[in-house]
Amino acid sequence: MAVDEDWARVNMEDGRRLDFTIMINRKRFIITVLPNPYPDDPIAPLISRYAKSFMDNDEELDKAQDEIEDIIYDAGWRKFAPLAPGVERGPSNPPISLYSALNPETFYFRLVVDDGANADIVQEYPSRPLFGPGYITLNVTGDLPRYSARDITVTRKLMGTGYIGKVSADGQDMCCKVLVPNQVKAVQREYACLKKIADSQHAYSISALRLIGFVIDGGDDEEASIGIIEEYIPHTVTLGRLLKNTNTNTEIVTPERRRKWAEQIRRNIALLHDIGVLWGDGKPENVLIHSGTDDCYLVDFGGSWTDGWVDAELRETEAGDEQALTRILYFLGVGIADIKV
Template sequence: MAVAEDRSRWEKNLSFCTQRVDMEDGHRLDFTIIINGKRFIITVLPAPCPADPITPLISRYDKLFLDNDEELQKAQDEIEDIIYDAGWCKFAPLAPGIERGPSTPPMSLYSALNPETFYFRLVVDGANADVIQEYPSRPLFGPDYVAINITVNLPRYSVRDITVIEKLMGTGYIAKVSVNGQDMCCKVLVPNQVKAVQREYACLKKIADSQHADSISAPRLIGFVVDDDADEGACIGILEEYIPHVMTLGRCLKNINTEIVAAERRRKWAEQVRRNIALLHGIGVVWGDGKPENVLIHSETDDCYLVDFGGSWTDGWVDAELRETEAGDEQALTRILDFLGGYLVWLANSVQSTKVKLGL
């Protein structure tokens, strides 16, 4: 009973998230799991016992790695459940629950990107599983971010001087941060999102250098994040304007019946999205992942801002074959306008007509 109470108490303020899974030679898996701000790397190997449940799960994971994301996730979830049940009592004292509140001390971006790390190995003996802590002489993995070569003359800020305010939703590491008292949005180049951040940087730079920089409602590029510990202060991320908002366009209309949101307000948003896309195309920039969730409603002006220039596409909004093309943006626009209210679809008849009016 006491053990169950201890587990329940720890889980009350638990943050548990698998950051990545590395596979080696098809038989070894390394789970990187963030628990209450601490990083745990748990190695999973086939067990010698023929009846163990881990070996067939590793085999399933290996076979599904490139073929079936849904079944792969199921195999990963099963392994995670075994790790959690076997290790929670050892993880708990190393990563106690954090009660968030006004007294919670701020965390630097350096600490967020370089959390205290513990290494364990999963051991299975028949139906019994345990985790054994290991003490490698050197880190088994490098940092979860990479550097890019950028020579543009913009301010550079050290990871140690940037304070994390809030981790934001999205793929990779995206956070609302504070730099010298100013709120900004930070995007760090994690290994699987290098191209996305590079594309975002290229798009925002092209907007900033264009004649329509003041007319396009998109985040302004502010500067770069540098790692002082790396050679010559390597750039590992970008800083851009933080758009104050309560909701995205998508959540606004999902949480509030479209009949309740005034038609004139929706018409304004529709025209703003259309105008911004036309301006982007006029300077050779493709939005890339157009959808209502990537349109922020500014909390002070009630205006639409287009965000997320990392590329890719989302089913239902842009067809895969049109990804990162002007045609894909126009398809997304048509569907966004329909989402705002079917009668507004006339606005999407031609982005080209807006370009003509604007002299693009």
């Protein structure tokens, strides 16, 4: 089956029922998984493992989820395929609104396993949607412009957790981040950081995404803010990807360019700390190189940390940002003594 977008989310109820939300080619499939009344039921132990791992927050969670997903796909792909045909790519594709992307056509199924451990999925037709939208409202106030999700056109889904996309509104390219259940804190933190930057004396000196406005639902709750709109930085790759692809070619990434980027990253972090803002997840993949100016922009103020760049005990601290800076400079091949303060 040709898959355009494919991701899964799991909701758990009472430690027994799991509802898998799977996106395939812009269609949403919700598959309910319950234990079966057979002594050799293979599903019940997996649900128990998932529930225990969820409570203990350990690595077995992903393993149990993967095993259940494998059963779902093996049992259901023949039924999923005609409902979610591959999306043809090309200039003739009709544009899709952000509202449509966030509220796709939805199909409901239930996983069943007989006493011979043979799995199948059965389509169900509830009289009303069993789940609301896959996003929630943003707790913010402000006088920034508000853009209806119906008036925003999705240009490209960007990499990252949650819903992050390059979008177009009023003829302008922008970046959109929508609140999904597992990313509430990250988007709230990013909004707070960008707002603090915008209100500071360094607003025009810090190279970070500019906060433009809010996304409103555009549906039944028309005024509910469900995400933020940020400046889109034209770029082809991140700093991390650029250096990984060209690290052996000093003609493409000269020492002068590396030194310039190192100075810009160091200066931006110092200015952020001066106004009480922490970058958080500092790493080369969160540095964009502007296609027009060749300057560095720091992105992703959602917090967290990445192993190898920031130690867990230093996450979301000034010391953590400084550690990330030291490791980014090493990645760039630039010594701290080689750059201007």
